[in-house]
């Protein structure tokens with residue numbers, strides 16, 4: 001995946017975006033963000049697993065986190081990827097692992113988000129999510145770049161689901177996804193409008209300040225409070241400001257040794273090279 005240079009660049013930036021290799025690194029970050037009034041979404045890095053040993057160890061890490069979040073009373077949710085819990089083996093295996101985590105989290109009052117991955121996993125992910133809405137502690141990510149997403153959003157809101165709205169991070173074919181940034185942002189904006197009108201709990205997960213500004217205006221107008229979400233290491237200082245101004249701010253904190261795929265996605269986010277360099281140079285107010 002990529003040249004030696006790409007790998008070197010990914011390693012360089014990974015340190016800013018990722019808590020560390022161990023679950024305890026994520027717990028340390030959770031404490032640091034919590035102390036600034038920010039909640040976290042903890043994700044054990046790793047995807048497209050076919051190895052039962054890797055899947056089992058991922059599930060164990062999430063169980064470890066559930067125990068510690070509860071014991072330490074952290075403001076933390078989990079965010080899990082279907083393809084790290086068995087999707088590439090079978091939907092049955094995925095459901096078994098996912099529900100194990102959801103049930104343990106529910107007992108401890110912890111929320112579990114389902115990440116959304118490539119377009120060919122969307123049906124399975126949504127079906128799985130539907131089967132877990134009844135637990136009351138689950139949410140799902142929906143990507144505005146997919147042509148189908150507006151319909152998915154409407155259906156899921158009707159079903160009582162909790163949505164985390166993002167633009168989308170994977171390279172997808174034209175027939176599945178809008179390609180222009182302007183179109184993806186337009187869709188994001190109208191999908192956000194729908195959530196404010198029809199949903200009760202949802203997360204606006206973006207670093208796009210125009211979209212965050214719109215969310216804040218809609219909060220005032222609708223008297224609804226959205227959760228705001230950002231990724232660790234991209235706009236930490238802005239996140240602190242938003243939390244201090246009273247917003248329900250959440251930061252996605254990934255950890256684990258399998259950091260390469262995640263770092264590539266951040267690195268290749270179109271047109272961001274200079275921003276990445278800038279964010280590397282800038283001292284951020286939270287070391288987390």
Ligand SMILES: Cc1cc2nc3c(=O)[nH]c(=O)nc-3n(C[C@H](O)[C@H](O)[C@H](O)COP(=O)(O)OP(=O)(O)OC[C@H]3O[C@@H](n4cnc5c(N)ncnc54)[C@H](O)[C@@H]3O)c2cc1C
Nearest residue numbers: 115116141166167168169205206207208229230231252275
């Ligand atoms: C909490 C959270 C959870 C997410 N979960 C998922 C998921 O489950 N599935 C999925 O496909 N995607 C997920 N994403 C990623 C998302 O899809 C986008 O890829 C990512 O957020 C960048 O898009 P944007 O909305 O910030 O807008 P953009 O228009 O891409 O960026 C807006 C501005 O943010 C800043 N910025 C964005 N990215 C970077 C960067 N890498 N380096 C420096 N500056 C940057 C820049 O100032 C840029 O102009 C998640 C994002 C967040 C915040």
